[in-house]
Amino acid sequence: MGRIKENKSNYDKGDRIMAKVAIVMGSDSDMPVMSKAADFLEEMGIDFEMTIISAHREPDIFFEWAKGAEERGVKVIIAGAGKAAHLPGMCAALFPMPVIGIPMKTSDLGGVDSLYSIVQMPSGVPVASVAINGGQNAGILAAQILASSDAGLLQKLKDYRTTMKESVVKKADKLDQVGYKNYE
Numbered sequence: 001m002g003r004i005k006e007n008k009s010n011y012d013k014g015d016r017i018m019a020k021v022a023i024v025m026g027s028d029s030d031m032p033v034m035s036k037a038a039d040f041l042e043e044m045g046i047d048f049e050m051t052i053i054s055a056h057r058e059p060d061i062f063f064e065w066a067k068g069a070e071e072r073g074v075k076v077i078i079a080g081a082g083k084a085a086h087l088p089g090m091c092a093a094l095f096p097m098p099v100i101g102i103p104m105k106t107s108d109l110g111g112v113d114s115l116y117s118i119v120q121m122p123s124g125v126p127v128a129s130v131a132i133n134g135g136q137n138a139g140i141l142a143a144q145i146l147a148s149s150d151a152g153l154l155q156k157l158k159d160y161r162t163t164m165k166e167s168v169v170k171k172a173d174k175l176d177q178v179g180y181k182n183y184e
């Protein structure tokens with residue numbers, strides 16, 4: 001599918017692109033948030049495909065893309081959308097593995113519209129949701145799902161946590177040294 005942006009050249013199998021995670025968003029206006037998920041996957045060395053498809057605006061293209069995801073090797077879908085955000089739910093309807101929704105912040109209702117649209121799924125068809133504009137956490141969650149069967153990736157995630165912890169400890173040390181008045 002020409003609309004899929006490749007992450008790496010080494011996941012071609014035959015003439016098809018194989019990726020473990022599929023990132024999809026309803027509009028290019030979602031890209032600043034969705035790119036945070038992509039950045040984290042890139043950091044962890046996880047192959048992903050990334051595209052813009054609207055279930056509302058182009059349902060036929062969306063159906064083809066979502067139905068083909070399993071065959072393309074996708075194990076987790078990250079779907080971001082705003083307003084009446086049906087895209088993640090429709091991914092969950094058509095794809096049998098985990099779907100992580102990212103509710104986009106919106107100008108009229110602040111993103112609660114997106115959040116409610118994503119989390120209030122009927123039983124039987126779950127979507128896991130991160131916070132409004134939670135792009136990076138969606139990337140982390142997708143990596144954690146894959147890490148349950150990938151020891152190398154699990155170690156990378158543990159290292160990531162260690163680095164995160166060290167950066168918080170450094171900040172606390174600095175506060176101890178300079179006090180809150182000189183903290184910058």
Ligand SMILES: Nc1c(C(=O)O)ncn1[C@@H]1O[C@H](COP(=O)(O)O)[C@@H](O)[C@H]1O
Pocket residue numbers: 025026027028029030053054055056057080081082083084085086087088104
């Ligand atoms: N929620 C959906 C769907 C869908 O669910 O199919 N398609 C686009 N959108 C969302 O509409 C918002 C505004 O889109 P525009 O900025 O293109 O007008 C975006 O956040 C998009 O994800």
